Amino acid sequence: xxxxxxxxxxxxxxxxxxxxxxxxxxxxxxxxxxxxxxxxxxxxxxxxxxxxxxxxxxxxxxxxxxxxxxxxxxxxxxxxxxxxxxxxxxxxxxxxxxxxxxxxxxxxxxxxxxxxxxxxxxxxxxxxxxxxxxxxxxxxxxxxxxxxxxxxxxxxxxxxxxxxxxxxxxxxxxxxxxxxxxxxxxxxxxxxxxxxxxxxxxxxxxxxxxxxxxxxxxxxxxxxxxxxxxxxxxxxxxxxxxxxxxxxxx
Amino acid sequence: xxxxxxxxxxxxxxxxxxxxxxxxxxxxxxxxxxxxxxxxxxxxxxxxxxxxxxxxxxxxxxxxxxxxxxxxxxxxxxxxxxxxxxxxxxxxxxxxxxxxxxxxxxxxxxxxxxxxxxxxxxxxxxxxxxxxxxxxxxxxxxxxxxxxxxxxxxxxxxxxxxxxxxxxxxxxxxxxxxxxxxxxxxxxxxxxxxxxxxxxxxxxxxxxxxxxxxxxxxxxxxxxxxxxxxxxxxxxxxxxxxxxxxxxxxxxxxxxxxxxxxxxxxxxxxxxxxxxxxxx
Numbered sequence: 001x002x003x004x005x006x007x008x009x010x011x012x013x014x015x016x017x018x019x020x021x022x023x024x025x026x027x028x029x030x031x032x033x034x035x036x037x038x039x040x041x042x043x044x045x046x047x048x049x050x051x052x053x054x055x056x057x058x059x060x061x062x063x064x065x066x067x068x069x070x071x072x073x074x075x076x077x078x079x080x081x082x083x084x085x086x087x088x089x090x091x092x093x094x095x096x097x098x099x100x101x102x103x104x105x106x107x108x109x110x111x112x113x114x115x116x117x118x119x120x121x122x123x124x125x126x127x128x129x130x131x132x133x134x135x136x137x138x139x140x141x142x143x144x145x146x147x148x149x150x151x152x153x154x155x156x157x158x159x160x161x162x163x164x165x166x167x168x169x170x171x172x173x174x175x176x177x178x179x180x181x182x183x184x185x186x187x188x189x190x191x192x193x194x195x196x197x198x199x200x201x202x203x204x205x206x207x208x209x210x211x212x213x214x215x216x217x218x219x220x221x222x223x224x225x226x227x228x229x230x231x232x233x234x235x236x237x238x239x240x241x242x243x244x245x246x247x248x249x250x
Numbered sequence: 251x252x253x254x255x256x257x258x259x260x261x262x263x264x265x266x267x268x269x270x271x272x273x274x275x276x277x278x279x280x281x282x283x284x285x286x287x288x289x290x291x292x293x294x295x296x297x298x299x300x301x302x303x304x305x306x307x308x309x310x311x312x313x314x315x316x317x318x319x320x321x322x323x324x325x326x327x328x329x330x331x332x333x334x335x336x337x338x339x340x341x342x343x344x345x346x347x348x349x350x351x352x353x354x355x356x357x358x359x360x361x362x363x364x365x366x367x368x369x370x371x372x373x374x375x376x377x378x379x380x381x382x383x384x385x386x387x388x389x390x391x392x393x394x395x396x397x398x399x400x401x402x403x404x405x406x407x408x409x410x411x412x413x414x415x416x417x418x419x420x421x422x423x424x425x426x427x428x429x430x431x432x433x434x435x436x437x438x439x440x441x442x443x444x445x446x447x448x449x450x451x452x453x454x455x456x457x458x459x460x461x462x463x464x465x466x467x468x469x470x471x472x473x474x475x476x477x478x479x480x481x482x483x484x485x486x487x488x489x490x491x492x493x494x495x496x497x498x499x500x501x502x503x504x505x506x507x508x509x510x511x512x513x514x515x516x517x518x519x520x521x522x523x524x525x526x527x528x529x530x
Binding site for chain 1: 434
């Protein structure tokens with residue numbers, strides 16, 4: 001696990017954010033290194049999704065700074081769009097473009113943003129769809145697919161942009177239980193191939209198996225972090241112990 | 251939910267035996283009522299002499315139809331141009347209104363509300379009576395088409411805005427996460443979905459545009475209604491003429507409906523998923 005050897009690809013420095021009275025992010029300091037898989041866990045409302053969404057500025061922050069490859073996040077316009085093109089994001093509710101086919105969903109970024117030609121983009125999209133196992137659905141619209149298929153197609157859509165980092169915001173929380181594993185398998189493969197990943201999830205088995213580092217959040221703060229075995233087997237804080245106890249029944 | 255679920259299936263559960271019986275009785279009753287009403291109408295027509303050949307015979311003449319069809323084409327011409335103007339104007343007003351540019355948004359808001367709240371007849375008088383006093387001469391066609399189109403553009407701007415608001419935010423966030431710029435997201439993701447959402451309201455409004463053209467007589471533009479009026483005074487055949495004209499309007503508006511439905515389905519994508527995202 002490369003820690004401290006190179007400049008972190010993502011660096012969050014004293015980040016604070018409020019929603020009105022609610023202090024959703026409190027003095028967040030977090031570095032993510034290239035090739036690292038960081039899993040954010042914590043009770044709902046603890047700010048982990050918000051944290052994830054600040055990294056590509058889908059959420060703004062009130063104070064502190066976030067650096068991507070050493071540069072502060074651009075605040076708007078083409079610079080911000082260019083930054084987002086380098087960061088893949090997978091959403092809880094898939095968010096495939098409802099009016100376009102699965103193939104169009106995957107080629108839209110490369111064609112419209114990266115200015116690739118359609119033939120190449122479609123060839124690569126078909127490879128990606130095959131890799132996540134939904135190539136047979138390429139000509140269908142999202143609503144004709146199961147949730148698991150939609151989420152795998154959404155992962156393919158992000159990968160088509162050749163992102164430097166992938167953010168996963170509760171990617172399996174909206175799925176029926178029997179579809180969770182097909183999505184997690186794709187994510188495990190990505191991690192094994194060395195993709196830098198920030199994953200918000202409730203899937204503890206995934207965290208244990210794949211994470212280089214587990215970050216535990218509660219009430220907008222990072223309470224503790226460590227390797228999966230450190231965190232799951234020897235949690236240091238009372239809040240982490242309570243949280244782990246509360247989900248043991250699952 | 252599948253697209254094949256008809257409105258009926260979506261609103262009512264499958265009818266049981268008692269309901270089926272009741273439906274059959276209801277159908278028979280309403281058919282009987284309808285027949286009775288039709289008989290009553292025909293009887294009243296005949297009692298009042300409206301079935302007299304003198305009120306109908308001129309429909310056998312080609313010149314009658316040619317004159318009516320000229321008016322019909324006039325109506326189509328005005329309705330089509332006003333419809334195009336309303337859709338383009340409505341889109342521009344809506345895009346201005348939702349733009350982050352505050353002054354532009356405020357101006358578009360005011361224009362939208364103005365066009366929306368003024369009766370189209372008042373706008374027509376404006377173009378007919380006020381504009382020419384400033385030395386601007388325009389043909390009767392534009393004196394009817396512009397006000398009707400502008401009035402409808404105000405309503406359509408609001409219809410389009412409702413459609414844009416109905417596109418789930420997750421769609422925009424996904425497009426942003428791919429690095430698409432604001433304008434591109436609007437053109438490629440938001441508008442195509444918003445337009446499909448608002449097709450039913452859009453159709454209703456285009457039908458209103460067709461109906462608004464009937465006030466063309468104010469500017470003496472020869473539309474269907476105006477030409478019918480001329481024929482009525484020539485032949486003294488009020489009821490029969492309005493009867494035929496009503497059928498012509500129904501045909502136009504039915505065609506408007508069908509065309510819109512056809513356009514809505516042309517993309518081949520019928521179903522829009524409506525999963526909204528709640529970030530926490």
